Amino acid sequence: MMIDPQISHTDRKVTRVSFAELKEATGNFNTHNSIGLGKIGIMYKAVLPNGSPLAVKRLYESQSFEKQFKSELSALARLRHNNIISLLGYCRERKEMLLVYQYISNSNLYGWLHAGKDKNKILDWPLRIKIAVGIARGLACLHHNCHFSVVHLSLSSKAILLDQNFEAKISNFGEAIILKPGGLMFVNSSDNDMSNRVFDGSGARELDFYKKDVYDFGILLLELITGKAPIQINSYSNRLDGSYVDWITCLLTCPSLMCNFIDKSLIGLGFDNEIFQLLKIAGACIKPLSCQRPTTLELYHVISILGENYGLINDDPEILRQSEIATASTSNEIVEAESI
Structure with missing residues (x-):
């Protein structure tokens, strides 16, 4: 072979x-x-x-x-x-x-976050930041490649594999679509189903697909912060008869309430400010309107600032190059995180 x-x-x-x-x-x-x-x-x-x-x-x-x-x-x-x-x-x-x-030796992120009583599967906060930075870096590469871009469309903790150094690897591309500059997808001409999904080049539908990945990334961040599965996180927001954004806003304005939802293994270790900032970033990702959500390039740069506390340096040449030509359209929530 x-x-x-x-x-x-x-x-x-x-x-x-x-x-x-x-x-x-x-x-x-x-x-x-x-x-x-x-x-x-x-x-x-x-x-x-x-x-x-x-x-x-x-x-x-x-x-x-x-x-x-x-x-x-x-x-x-x-x-x-x-x-x-x-x-x-x-x-x-x-x-x-x-x-x-x-072959990726440490299986997927879901298994580490929801391992039950397995004390050998505990992710400390610096590792969670490293994983968040890695996922954001991978998404930025997918969305901002100069020759073509890939929209994942099924991002979840089960689609994130972890190698022996806990470097995140995005997988499960079975629902992905591929676009080239101008909005047209790479399609197999014999695949009628995919051919029907070619975009018109206006940018509107492409934006929705890109921002679907951003929304899913926001849910992933909530998993990293709370240690809870998405279905459990959803039940929390439903108790408030509101959206995820309403729930996060409530947590951010009431620190005592936030402690009830943060993964217990993270409490009292001096990471409260970083958890607060990552929660704000998650809130920006899951805003109801896709146009209100940041791009993955913006997300990578903001989360990288948290990663610098743990020696994680932005050394990806493709992302650095894209940064030089990217326009500044960052949301207020992201800007606030950068200023910390």
Whole structure:
């Protein structure tokens, strides 16, 4: 199998792999090698003859998953970034559809935030900031690439993988759409469903899609702060008969109430001011109107300021270049966070 798990970030080639090779590498898709069960397939750990690990997603045998297979292949084949999962290979034989990725050892963020009583799975605040910075950096790369942009559309803590150093990797691109300058998507001409989603170039629909990712990122930040799953966070806001924004506003104006919702492992450790700032950023992300939400580039820069407290430096050359040409349209909430 000619796949290099240490593939260069400048090498964008995705290798076509035979089903027989993947079958052998996963031990005939042995259930003991299953490391994840998703809506469209099962993820397996595979081992190359030289001992290097890989992750293989085997999609269920259904024609309805053809779109997700093409979307993920189209998006990830064009991307190489430290905060985006690397697609190394694929297989399309008869009814079989498989995608081969770099193996990420620490599973997903959801498992770490909602591990129950497992004391070996506790994320301290500096690690949560590192993860937030990494996700924001990855999203900024997806949205602000000068040649094309990718809108994820299904961002969640289950789609964030963590490597051995807790560097966040955005994954699960099955619902992603790809746009080039001018608003048109990269589409497969044989995929009528995707072709119907080509934009008109006005920018209105594109903005809604980009800001959907921003909204989902805001929910992710709330998960990092509260340690609660989205369904639990939603129940909190419903108790106030209001929106997420109303709930966050209430928390920000009542510190004693905020302590009831922050992850208990974070309380009393001197991080209150940073938690307060990240909560304000989350509030900006989930504003009802998409035009009111910041861009992912703005978000990355603001969260990076918090990251500097832990030695996390903005050294991404592509994002630095985009920053030089970006216009200043940051919301008041974001500006306030920057001034701290």
